[in-house]
Amino acid sequence: MTANELLVQIQNLRVEFDVRAGIVKAVDGVTFDIYRGQTLGVIGESGCGKSITARAILQMVPKPGKITAGQVLYHRRAKGSTQTDVINISKLDPDGQLIREIRGGEIGMIFQEPMSSLTPVYNAGSHINEAVSLHRLMPLRKVGDQMAETIRAHRKVTKEESRQIAIEMLRRVGIPKPEQRVDSYPHQLSGGQRQRVMIAIALSCQPVMLIADEPTTALDVSIEAQILDIMREMQRNENMAIMFITHNLGVIAEMAKEIVVMYMGKQVERASTVDIFYDPKHPYTRALLQSIPKVGRKTGTRLASIEGMVPDPFNLPTGCVFHPRCPSFMPGKCDKIAPTWKQLVGDHWVSCLLYEEV
Amino acid sequence: MAAPNTRTDNILLDVKGLKKYFPIQKGFLRRVVGYVKAVDDVTFFVREGETLGLVGESGCGKTTAGRTIIRLYEPTGGQVFFKSRLMAGGGEEKLINLAGLDRGQMKLIRREIAMIFQDPINSLNPRMTVGDIIAEPMVIHGQYRKDESEAIIINLLQRVGLRPDHLRRYPHEFSGGQRQRIGIARALSLNPRLVICDEPVSALDVSIQAQTLNLLQDLQRDFNLAYIFVAHDLSVVQHISNRVAVMYVGKIVEMADAEELYLYPLHPYTEALMSAVPKADPKYKSDRIIMQGDVADPSNPPSGCYFHPRCRYAVDICSKQAPEFRELKPDHFVACHLAQDLKLRGI
Numbered sequence: 001m002t003a004n005e006l007l008v009q010i011q012n013l014r015v016e017f018d019v020r021a022g023i024v025k026a027v028d029g030v031t032f033d034i035y036r037g038q039t040l041g042v043i044g045e046s047g048c049g050k051s052i053t054a055r056a057i058l059q060m061v062p063k064p065g066k067i068t069a070g071q072v073l074y075h076r077r078a079k080g081s082t083q084t085d086v087i088n089i090s091k092l093d094p095d096g097q098l099i100r101e102i103r104g105g106e107i108g109m110i111f112q113e114p115m116s117s118l119t120p121v122y123n124a125g126s127h128i129n130e131a132v133s134l135h136r137l138m139p140l141r142k143v144g145d146q147m148a149e150t151i152r153a154h155r156k157v158t159k160e161e162s163r164q165i166a167i168e169m170l171r172r173v174g175i176p177k178p179e180q181r182v183d184s185y186p187h188q189l190s191g192g193q194r195q196r197v198m199i200a201i202a203l204s205c206q207p208v209m210l211i212a213d214e215p216t217t218a219l220d221v222s223i224e225a226q227i228l229d230i231m232r233e234m235q236r237n238e239n240m241a242i243m244f245i246t247h248n249l250g251v252i253a254e255m256a257k258e259i260v261v262m263y264m265g266k267q268v269e270r271a272s273t274v275d276i277f278y279d280p281k282h283p284y285t286r287a288l289l290q291s292i293p294k295v296g297r298k299t300g301t302r303l304a305s306i307e308g309m310v311p312d313p314f315n316l317p318t319g320c321v322f323h324p325r326c327p328s329f330m331p332g333k334c335d336k337i338a339p340t341w342k343q344l345v346g347d348h349w350v351s352c353l354l355y356e357e358v
Numbered sequence: 359m360a361a362p363n364t365r366t367d368n369i370l371l372d373v374k375g376l377k378k379y380f381p382i383q384k385g386f387l388r389r390v391v392g393y394v395k396a397v398d399d400v401t402f403f404v405r406e407g408e409t410l411g412l413v414g415e416s417g418c419g420k421t422t423a424g425r426t427i428i429r430l431y432e433p434t435g436g437q438v439f440f441k442s443r444l445m446a447g448g449g450e451e452k453l454i455n456l457a458g459l460d461r462g463q464m465k466l467i468r469r470e471i472a473m474i475f476q477d478p479i480n481s482l483n484p485r486m487t488v489g490d491i492i493a494e495p496m497v498i499h500g501q502y503r504k505d506e507s508e509a510i511i512i513n514l515l516q517r518v519g520l521r522p523d524h525l526r527r528y529p530h531e532f533s534g535g536q537r538q539r540i541g542i543a544r545a546l547s548l549n550p551r552l553v554i555c556d557e558p559v560s561a562l563d564v565s566i567q568a569q570t571l572n573l574l575q576d577l578q579r580d581f582n583l584a585y586i587f588v589a590h591d592l593s594v595v596q597h598i599s600n601r602v603a604v605m606y607v608g609k610i611v612e613m614a615d616a617e618e619l620y621l622y623p624l625h626p627y628t629e630a631l632m633s634a635v636p637k638a639d640p641k642y643k644s645d646r647i648i649m650q651g652d653v654a655d656p657s658n659p660p661s662g663c664y665f666h667p668r669c670r671y672a673v674d675i676c677s678k679q680a681p682e683f684r685e686l687k688p689d690h691f692v693a694c695h696l697a698q699d700l701k702l703r704g705i
């Protein structure tokens with residue numbers, strides 16, 4: 001295993017939603033790389049563009065969203081081969097053959113448990129039919145059949161083999177009595193079990209990369225722990241890359257090697273996980289870290305909370321979009337000048353005027 | 359079961375042996391074929407002005423316990439003693455059993471015990487203005503006075519960090535965090551003494567969660583509120599609670615002072631839950647106890663201690679006999695046969 005082999009490069013990605021009230025810049029110039037066998041974490045509050053970034057990678061932006069700039073480069077390699085082809089995913093036909101092979105097969109996806117998700121943004125909209133079945137369980141079909149079908153779409157196995165793989169994967173994600181559960185319908189499973197089935201489906205195709213969008217957010221810590229373990233095991237055994245999206249800082253600390261922090265569609269900081277936690281540079285990152293209660297000895301103090309709330313996307317603040325909430329706000333600067341994306345040291349990047357000479 | 363209530367000072371709510379069984383009905387005649395023992399012999403107390411956290415995996419009966427206390431569900435058994443002012447009248451207080459009250463009496467109690475729900479989207483009527491939503495409990499309880507109530511509502515709105523002009527707006531115009539504030543203002547509109555908070559911050563972002571937790575703490579101090587705080591996030595619960603009760607399949611398995619419970623757990627289930635919490639520290643080397651299998655089915659629980667099939671310390675007796683919920687250390691209650699011998703790991 002060589003270190004830092006590029007797998008997916010996201011370059012200056014922009015996604016806009018043209019809705020009645022105006023244009024939402026859901027993703028506003030995001031750039032990062034994902035390496036084979038490593039986990040990149042993406043954190044930020046809801047609405048900051050994490051999910052849309054993930055969907056844009058696979059050309060699955062829901063309507064009326066559009067990728068307006070940037071590109072996604074996929075360094076594709078056939079199993080066992082050393083030859084790499086660079087594919088510009090953003091140039092592919094979203095309904096074409098190639099993207100369908102990649103989506104769900106080579107790059108797997110797990111989204112937040114739909115039935116318990118509290119942000120029903122995506123109920124309508126996705127124009128890619130099969131993509132829906134990739135991350136949603138169909139209500140009236142047996143779980144095992146749905147799993148087997150996805151497995152056979154992406155792996156050369158027989159019907160019987162695909163069923164065996166399905167049972168084995170259900171067992172690995174901790175579903176009790178998998179030989180029986182494989183024949184149950186989604187509504188007969190609990191929310192946590194349905195989510196584990198989705199994870200089993202994604203992993204059973206042996207993807208080179210997994211996009212996990214809040215995969216454990218609706219689950220109990222006990223089940224979350226099992227699922228994080230399975231993901232790490234797959235990563236070790238198959239050198240799978242993971243793009244792990246969450247707003248849970250505990251989960252990200254445990255999973256990610258590198259973290260991108262997003263705010264209002266922009267990346268505001270990117271660094272190794274240790275640097276993000278021990279040496280955060282952006283005031284937003286610092287504030288996020290301070291706002292979570294820590295388990296252990298009780299401090300009895302109030303939580304440091306970020307003032308105010310996320311701004312109206314149709315009425316973005318001038319200058320730095322974080323300035324109205326920023327504890328380090330510099331009047332006359334932060335409200336006038338937009339910060340640029342700057343490399344501080346090594347792989348630590350930040351977008352904040354505190355680190356620019358202006 | 360022995361009542362864990364050894365201290366009688368300042369007890370506001372004293373729950374004894376509370377049970378809520380939901381019948382499982384089958385077939386055309388809706389014959390009862392069994393029961394979901396959602397809450398099964400639960401005993402705890404809440405002191406005035408304190409927060410009791412209630413944790414446990416989903417399905418273990420936290421919501422049902424909260425709803426049964428205020429008789430949104432009829433208890434199957436047990437007693438719920440509450441120190442009521444309104445029932446006593448004349449500035450006095452009286453300990454009464456809520457399980458024995460009729461509808462009219464219960465309505466009075468609902469002014470003293472309020473609820474806040476998890477889901478800030480679905481718990482507010484979308485066709486009512488924020489002002490009407492907050493005023494509704496006053497109207498229902500005949501407490502609405504045209505001349506005074508408007509001022510009370512505006513005061514409440516400001517207290518929870520919203521603006522007076524928000525009064526005429528509708529819930530969909532607000533973010534999740536703001537809707538939760540509306541729910542909090544509504545819950546406080548009748549001056550309750552106890553608020554049952556069912557996962558009030560679980561659906562909120564971390565920064566909004568911090569604001570909301572701070573708000574709940576400020577309100578608690580200012581109005582001397584007691585909270586029953588239900589959540590599955592153990593760090594949130596530890597932060598806000600004075601004491602914490604851990605539930606497993608309809609039963610409280612451990613209850614203690616928050617810090618004591620987190621540092622020195624006595625029940626293997628508590629230990630396993632704690633070890634599963636991801637720590638926000640990349641240098642922390644986790645050494646997790648993976649609990650095998652799922653939470654037991656409350657309609658068909660295992661024999662003996664309900665936790666024994668998932669417990670890594672289980673011995674013979676655990677599958678044969680249900681452990682007693684007892685006070686092993688002062689103010690530290692546990693239901694485990696082995697509690698005095700195990701050396702468990704805290705956080």
Ligand SMILES: Nc1ncnc2c1ncn2[C@@H]1O[C@H](COP(=O)(O)OP(=O)(O)O)[C@@H](O)[C@H]1O
Binds near residue numbers: 027045049062064
């Ligand atoms: N279907 C849609 N229509 C209009 N706007 C959308 C849609 N989906 C997402 N958005 C907007 O895009 C932004 C980013 O959303 P998302 O990526 O889902 O955020 P996150 O995953 O970080 O919570 C949000 O401001 C949201 O309002």
Ligand SMILES: Nc1ncnc2c1ncn2[C@@H]1O[C@H](COP(=O)(O)OP(=O)(O)O)[C@@H](O)[C@H]1O
Binds near residue numbers: 396419420421423
């Ligand atoms: N109205 C109801 N009818 C039947 N069963 C119920 C009802 N409400 C809850 N239950 C069952 O009771 C158990 C406890 O549920 P609940 O109190 O919601 O747990 P928690 O809030 O801890 O997740 C679960 O098995 C659930 O399926």
Ligand SMILES: [Mg+2]
Binds near residue numbers: 052214
């Ligand atoms: Mg999202």
Ligand SMILES: [Mg+2]
Binds near residue numbers: 420421422
């Ligand atoms: Mg509940």
